[in-house]
Structure formats: C-alpha cells, structure tokens
Amino acid sequence: MAQQKHAHKRSLGFYSADPSQHTLLEDTQGLATGALVAALGFYFLNQVGLLTGGTAGVAFLLHYAFGISFGLLFFLVNLPFYYLSFRRLGWAFSFKTFIAIGLVSLITEVEQKFLLIQYLHPGWAALMGGLLLGYGLLALYRHRASLGGVGILAIYIQERFGIQAGLIQLAFDLCVMVCAFFVVSPQIVGWSFVGAVVLNIFLAINHRSDRYIVVR
Incomplete structure (x- = not known):
C-alpha cells in the first residue's frame, strides 16, 4: 500500500511511475529540449544553404528563393496539416506538435543572435544537422509529438487509397530535392541528400518499439 502511494506521489511530481505515461513536467522538458536540439540542426543546415525533406524542406526552399524568414515559413507551411492531425491522431498529439513547431520556429529566429559560426563545411553541416534533427x-x-505534417498526410492517403505511407513520404522528399535544383546548386542538393540519409538512418536505428517502451 505504501509503495502504491509512493508511486502515485511520483506520478504527480517530477516523473511518472508508469513507463507508458509522462507527467506534464516530463512532456514540457521533452518538447523544449527536442525543439532546442532540432532548431540547432536547422541552424547547421541553414548556415551553408542546405535543406532537408518534409515541410521543413519546403520552408527552406521558400526561404532560399524569396528570403523570407525560415521560422515563419516553417510555422505557416505546417498549418494546413493540423486538421488531418486532429482527425487522425487526436488532440493531444496535435496540440503537442503545434507547440513543438511553434517553439522550433521561434528558436530558429532567435538562436542566430546567440550563436555565430565563422566557417562550416557543407559535409559537416549535413552530418551534424542530420544527427541533431x-x-x-x-x-x-x-x-507523442512531431515536427511536420507530411507524415500525417501520408497516413491519411494510406488509409484512404491504400498507398504505403513510406512511399508517399519518400515521393514528397524526392520532389523537394528535385525542386531544390532550381533554387540551389547541385552540390548543395547532394550534401542535403547526405543530411537526409543521416537523419533517416538515425531514426530507423533508434526509433524502434522493440528496444524501448513506446509512449502510447
């Protein structure tokens, strides 16, 4: 009985005694630190004109083509996907994703005032940017949050038309890379592809439900 009370007390405090649940404080620090690290990854890519896949890739393309703030574009590009997110993945995931994207958009705008890199090789930017993302x-x-709406759209198309979500995501990312040839140099597109590969390999290795308890 005492052990149950102690576990309940912990769940209301700094961390949850149930490994499948997170407290508000745990979610807050998870969203904050995740957004900080991801924003730093975007900073590395942006420093040398690289881009990535998903909605972030679209935001980078518009940023490089028209000189509009990346943070603002990243926030706006994701807005149309929230409706699908609420319908398919629920309000909790959608709200956390909205907060995470808002934080990343804000941090990418202010971090350049606190961080200045005088020289950065595109290859190192691709590696570090991919890993940080x-x-x-x-x-x-x-x-239970994310940074983009393309995955949500891919899930919707899979459920509606039976096309695999992974193929939809891949096709979208390839379209982003093809469009990049009209905005940046082929060398930059090549390094951007390297960064995207690093990112996806990292997630494929580490984001596995058979190696840790996934929060449902």
Whole structure:
C-alpha cells in the first residue's frame, strides 16, 4: 500500500511511475529540449544553404528563393496539416506538435543572435544537422509529438487509397530535392541528400518499439 502511494506521489511530481505515461513536467522538458536540439540542426543546415525533406524542406526552399524568414515559413507551411492531425491522431498529439513547431520556429529566429559560426563545411553541416534533427525528433516522438505534417498526410492517403505511407513520404522528399535544383546548386542538393540519409538512418536505428517502451 505504501509503495502504491509512493508511486502515485511520483506520478504527480517530477516523473511518472508508469513507463507508458509522462507527467506534464516530463512532456514540457521533452518538447523544449527536442525543439532546442532540432532548431540547432536547422541552424547547421541553414548556415551553408542546405535543406532537408518534409515541410521543413519546403520552408527552406521558400526561404532560399524569396528570403523570407525560415521560422515563419516553417510555422505557416505546417498549418494546413493540423486538421488531418486532429482527425487522425487526436488532440493531444496535435496540440503537442503545434507547440513543438511553434517553439522550433521561434528558436530558429532567435538562436542566430546567440550563436555565430565563422566557417562550416557543407559535409559537416549535413552530418551534424542530420544527427541533431534526429535527436530532436526522437525526443519529440517519445513525448507523442512531431515536427511536420507530411507524415500525417501520408497516413491519411494510406488509409484512404491504400498507398504505403513510406512511399508517399519518400515521393514528397524526392520532389523537394528535385525542386531544390532550381533554387540551389547541385552540390548543395547532394550534401542535403547526405543530411537526409543521416537523419533517416538515425531514426530507423533508434526509433524502434522493440528496444524501448513506446509512449502510447
């Protein structure tokens, strides 16, 4: 009985005694740190003109083409996907995702005032940017949040038309990379592809339900 009371007390405090649940404090630090790390990954990519897949890739393309703030574009590009998110994945996931995207958009705007890199090789930017985005997304995934709407759209198309979500995501990312040839140099597109590969390999290895308890 005493053990149950102690576990209940912990669940109302700093961390949850139930490994399948998170407290408000745990979710708050998870979203905050995930957004910080992901924003740093975007900073590395942006420093040398690289891009990535998903809605972030679209935001980068518009940013490089028209000089509009990446943070603002990243926030706006994701807005149309929230309706599908609420319908398919529920309000909790959608709300956390909205907060995470808002944080990343804000941090990417202010972090350049606190961080200045004088020289950065595109290859190193691709490697570090991909890894940092992977770590950031992994933290957000563990707290039932995300950073983009393309995955939500892919799930919807899979359920509606039977096309695999992974193929939809891949096709969208390939379209982003093809469009990039009209905005940046082929070399930049090549390094961007390297960064995308690093990101996806990292997530494929580390985001596995058979290696840790997934929060449902």
